[in-house]
Amino acid sequence: DYEKKYPPDEPDQALGPNARIWRVYLDEARQFDMDMVDNIRDTVDVILVFAGLFSAVVGTLVTEASTSLKPDYTQITAALLTELISVQRAIASNISVSSIPSSSLHLESPPTSTASSTDFWVNALWFTSLAISLAIALVSVLVRQWLHAYVTPTSGTPKDQSHIRHFRYMGIEQWQVPLIAGLLPIMLHLSLFLFFIGLVVFL
Structure with a gap:
């Protein structure tokens, strides 16, 4: 109140x-x-x-x-190493390097995502x-x-x-x-x- x-x-x-x-x-x-x-x-x-x-x-x-x-850089590295080994084998076997399939990776373009x-x-x-x-x-x-x-x-x-x-x-x-x-x-x-x-x- x-x-x-x-x-x-x-x-x-x-x-x-x-x-x-x-x-x-x-x-x-x-x-x-x-x-x-x-x-x-x-x-x-x-x-x-x-x-x-x-x-x-x-x-x-x-x-x-x-x-x-x-981009999956692990797969990129694996692909480049595979190509490098193929080139070395070709050289060791006196095979033309041009006959080695080239990688799908190109240095001119950055790697893209595969998401x-x-x-x-x-x-x-x-x-x-x-x-x-x-x-x-x-x-x-x-x-x-x-x-x-x-x-x-x-x-x-x-x-x-x-x-x-x-x-x-x-x-x-x-x-x-x-x-x-x-x-x-x-x-x-x-x-x-x-x-x-x-x-x-x-x-």
Whole structure:
């Protein structure tokens, strides 16, 4: 009961810097902010931990899968050694070197990848999943910083504190922080969905 908690104001102090209306506003706003911040913070904390672990797993798989997009230098070396041995045998047997089948490798052009379409799809899906997961982690950290700045205590009269709180709340609403926090689980589901599609294609 605010009438008992705060004494009535003098007639000329109804809107003064220490008026009861500002104290009541701060109490109501404090309870509202506590509920809002706790809900967003709990969601963001879970998302941040899961996104970090998930990014580590996907990053490891992407590192392995991306090797299929690069030229296989082991096969290139083996092909060149085979041709070199054939040339040496031809010379030792007095056979014309021109009769030795030449390698399909050409020094004028760089070696190309032998990756299949499956390899491209797997890497595309996993790289996209990793990018989304890292973006989720980044946005989660930003939301945490916004919340920390939002609930930072202020000094001054109740009227000044009320104005600062309202200014912060308008900033939170303008930047759509609650909406962004609500979209994080959806984005995480999308990242998981892309990862599992890539896993199915990979297997």
